[in-house]
Amino acid sequence: MSGKIYVPRDAAAVSVGADAVARALTRQITSRRLDVSVIRNGSRGMFWLEPLVEVETPSGRMAYGPVSVEALEDLLSVGMLEGKPHALCLGLTEEIPFLKKQERLTFARCGITDPVSLSDYVGQGGYRGLEKALRLMPETIVQQVVTSGLRGRGGAGFPTGIKWRTVLETEADQKYIVCNADEGDSGTYADRMIMEGDPFVLIEGMTIAALAVGATSGYIYLRSEYPHAFRTVRRAIGIAYEKGYLGADVAGSGKRFDLEVRLGAGAYICGEETSLLESLEGKRGQIRFKPPLPAIKGLFGKPTVVNNVISLATVPIILDKGGAFYRDFGMGKSRGTLTIQLAGNVKHGGLVEKAFGLTLREAIYDFGGGTASGRPLRAVQVGGPLGAYFPASLLDTPLDYEAFAERKGMLGHGGIVVFDDTVDLARQARFAMEFCAVESCGKCTPCRIGSTRGVEVIDKIIANEDRAKNLELLGDLCEVLTDGSLCALGGLISFPVQSAIRHFPEDFAKPAPPPARGIGQNQETRSWH
Amino acid sequence: MGKAQEWDAEKARSRIHELAHLPGALLPILHALQDDFGHIDKAAVPLIADALNLSHAEVHGVITFYHDFRYNPRGKHILKICRAESCQAMGCESMIRHVEDRLGVRLGGTTDDQLFTLEPVYCLGNCALSPAVMLDEKLYGRVSSDVADSLIDNAQRHA
Numbered sequence: 185m186s187g188k189i190y191v192p193r194d195a196a197a198v199s200v201g202a203d204a205v206a207r208a209l210t211r212q213i214t215s216r217r218l219d220v221s222v223i224r225n226g227s228r229g230m231f232w233l234e235p236l237v238e239v240e241t242p243s244g245r246m247a248y249g250p251v252s253v254e255a256l257e258d259l260l261s262v263g264m265l266e267g268k269p270h271a272l273c274l275g276l277t278e279e280i281p282f283l284k285k286q287e288r289l290t291f292a293r294c295g296i297t298d299p300v301s302l303s304d305y306v307g308q309g310g311y312r313g314l315e316k317a318l319r320l321m322p323e324t325i326v327q328q329v330v331t332s333g334l335r336g337r338g339g340a341g342f343p344t345g346i347k348w349r350t351v352l353e354t355e356a357d358q359k360y361i362v363c364n365a366d367e368g369d370s371g372t373y374a375d376r377m378i379m380e381g382d383p384f385v386l387i388e389g390m391t392i393a394a395l396a397v398g399a400t401s402g403y404i405y406l407r408s409e410y411p412h413a414f415r416t417v418r419r420a421i422g423i424a425y426e427k428g429y430l431g432a433d434v435a436g437s438g439k440r441f442d443l444e445v446r447l448g449a450g451a452y453i454c455g456e457e458t459s460l461l462e463s464l465e466g467k468r469g470q471i472r473f474k475p476p477l478p479a480i481k482g483l484f485g486k487p488t489v490v491n492n493v494i495s496l497a498t499v500p501i502i503l504d505k506g507g508a509f510y511r512d513f514g515m516g517k518s519r520g521t522l523t524i525q526l527a528g529n530v531k532h533g534g535l536v537e538k539a540f541g542l543t544l545r546e547a548i549y550d551f552g553g554g555t556a557s558g559r560p561l562r563a564v565q566v567g568g569p570l571g572a573y574f575p576a577s578l579l580d581t582p583l584d585y586e587a588f589a590e591r592k593g594m595l596g597h598g599g600i601v602v603f604d605d606t607v608d609l610a611r612q613a614r615f616a617m618e619f620c621a622v623e624s625c626g627k628c629t630p631c632r633i634g635s636t637r638g639v640e641v642i643d644k645i646i647a648n649e650d651r652a653k654n655l656e657l658l659g660d661l662c663e664v665l666t667d668g669s670l671c672a673l674g675g676l677i678s679f680p681v682q683s684a685i686r687h688f689p690e691d692f693a694k695p696a697p698p699p700a701r702g703i704g705q706n707q708e709t710r711s712w713h
Numbered sequence: 714m715g716k717a718q719e720w721d722a723e724k725a726r727s728r729i730h731e732l733a734h735l736p737g738a739l740l741p742i743l744h745a746l747q748d749d750f751g752h753i754d755k756a757a758v759p760l761i762a763d764a765l766n767l768s769h770a771e772v773h774g775v776i777t778f779y780h781d782f783r784y785n786p787r788g789k790h791i792l793k794i795c796r797a798e799s800c801q802a803m804g805c806e807s808m809i810r811h812v813e814d815r816l817g818v819r820l821g822g823t824t825d826d827q828l829f830t831l832e833p834v835y836c837l838g839n840c841a842l843s844p845a846v847m848l849d850e851k852l853y854g855r856v857s858s859d860v861a862d863s864l865i866d867n868a869q870r871h872a
Binding site: 195199376409425447465556601619 | 737781802835843849
């Protein structure tokens with residue numbers, strides 16, 4: 185009998201030994217002369233179970249995890265290849281509650297297929313969205329995306345269809361589609377997972393965007409911290425060209441779309457869209473003034489769609505099943521699904537795709553299983569380094585753009601970082617300012633200088649120097665940063681700082697700690713070059 | 714890194730010319746040079762400026778803007794250690810102190826034997842398996858001080 189066994193190639197799975205498991209498995213299969221092929225799939229997103237090995241059986245895929253090289257001998261001798269029970273056997277993958285309770289639309293194929301197999305992609309419903317789009321007028325494609333209610337998943341939450349309409353209605357000899365794959369927020373990895381686990385869905389989404397607005401050229405701007413994703417995306421683009429899904433005649437339509445993946449160079453700020461465009465043009469990644477919007481004057485001065493990976497990867501299913509199908513998931517003005525990423529001190533860290541409206545508590549406890557350390561949860565940061573710190577009393581907040589905004593927080597890219605009761609929020613507030621100082625592009629004064637002053641003021645507060653006066657000063661400084669910064673980095677850095685003060689005032693009232701050495705070199709003396 | 718070659722102006726010139734036709738060619742060129750030579754030699758600045766019709770100052774400005782690009786040679790192994798929030802929540806700071814103490818160098822520095830450069834990074838996208846590090850483009854998760862030690866031991870054995 186010819187069998188199939190799956191071992192993920194996702195970088196996170198590899199980071200805990202998936203490559204070694206795949207190699208050992210291949211050796212065992214060869215030496216036992218078995219007719220079984222090892223397929224390197226994407227990750228299902230249940231990272232505490234990685235390396236998660238799946239075996240194809242007549243009743244479905246059977247999961248084993250976390251599998252180590254040492255456990256393989258035993259697993260094979262009890263009959264893992266026939267799906268037999270073992271202490272590491274998790275039952276049918278699809279029945280694992282963490283996965284079963286999800287609503288996977290964007291991630292429908294991720295973890296199921298070989299990410300660089302175009303036939304797997306097409307066999308699992310891939311390129312049906314493009315097929316439909318090719319029969320539609322550009323206005324109709326845009327209308328489907330507007331109807332879906334899809335909002336930018338990068339964090340800003342701007343309606344994707346409205347952005348596309350602006351580009352469609354702007355006359356130009358050249359237009360661009362740019363994918364923002366500079367996923368720099370701590371606690372987020374959904375973009376990386378889709379690029380490593382189902383890259384063709386991103387390519388298809390960008391191709392549909394190009395048809396919708398009349399663009400012929402596209403770029404994926406990918407952060408250099410993701411070398412695995414870079415290799416996978418580059419390979420997938422190569423295959424799409426070979427099979428006629430990219431290039432001069434997209435799927436035999438006579439329409440051109442060229443796509444290239446470009447590497448960033450370690451600057452967080454290049455996740456801001458205008459800074460990203462500067463970087464793609466080969467310049468310092470400094471913010472541009474808006475207006476003009478990139479939709480009117482973007483890359484090389486031409487109308488440009490700049491969308492996040494998940495936004496673009498969601499477009500194929502919207503075109504395939506219709507805008508109304510997608511819109512019927514979610515709550516209020518947050519339509520469709522959110523890709524929640526459970527991170528930090530959480531027992532079951534992983535990706536949860538679910539309609540908007542799940543509460544933080546449900547995400548962290550029902551899916552995440554509480555803290556990894558087993559200690560009480562004390563704080564959660566949602567939305568990356570510019571997101572607010574929430575205390576346990578706000579855990580009933582639904583995951584919805586507006587609900588977070590009402591509580592002076594933001595949903596951002598959907599990353600949830602859990603902290604237990606050992607966290608010191610004064611140190612987290614200091615880190616936020618330090619991060620802002622390291623990553624500021626330097627164009628506007630509030631962010632460039634204010635962030636460094638912020639670190640100094642918080643140091644004084646921690647050291648118990650004129651606390652009341654310095655807390656007031658920090659409040660003023662946050663106001664200047666919020667109102668006076670050009671972009672979201674300086675503009676939102678007061679979220680983590682002020683939420684820490686608001687919800688955890690006791691951490692700013694502790695006796696001054698004894699001096700301890702920090703890590704790394706001081707900002708002034710750090711030598712990057 | 715180990716595979717880096719000695720600076721060679723002719724090789725650099727031909728790499729630059731292979732890529733100069735790309736729209737926005739500067740970042741791809743800088744990545745190519747750093748991949749080939751391990752760093753960007755100052756002598757590359759006029760070559761790039763000339764090929765792209767930019768001023769030396771513009772090229773210098775771009776090289777110094779991005780954390781990735783370096784004028785000076787780095788260690789044979791690049792150990793990037795994440796110190797962002799998710800890794801903090803799992804205690805990365807004590808692991809970082811341990812690594813700094815063991816190698817006798819702070820984040821951002823290179824060991825005297827030129828074997829390791831420690832680089833701080835802010836997120837490697839492995840936040841469900843924090844703390845995370847990346848050694849020479851290989852990602853590792855759940856990196857305790859012990860795991861970090863074994864990675865360093867292994868690299869030292871193959872030095």
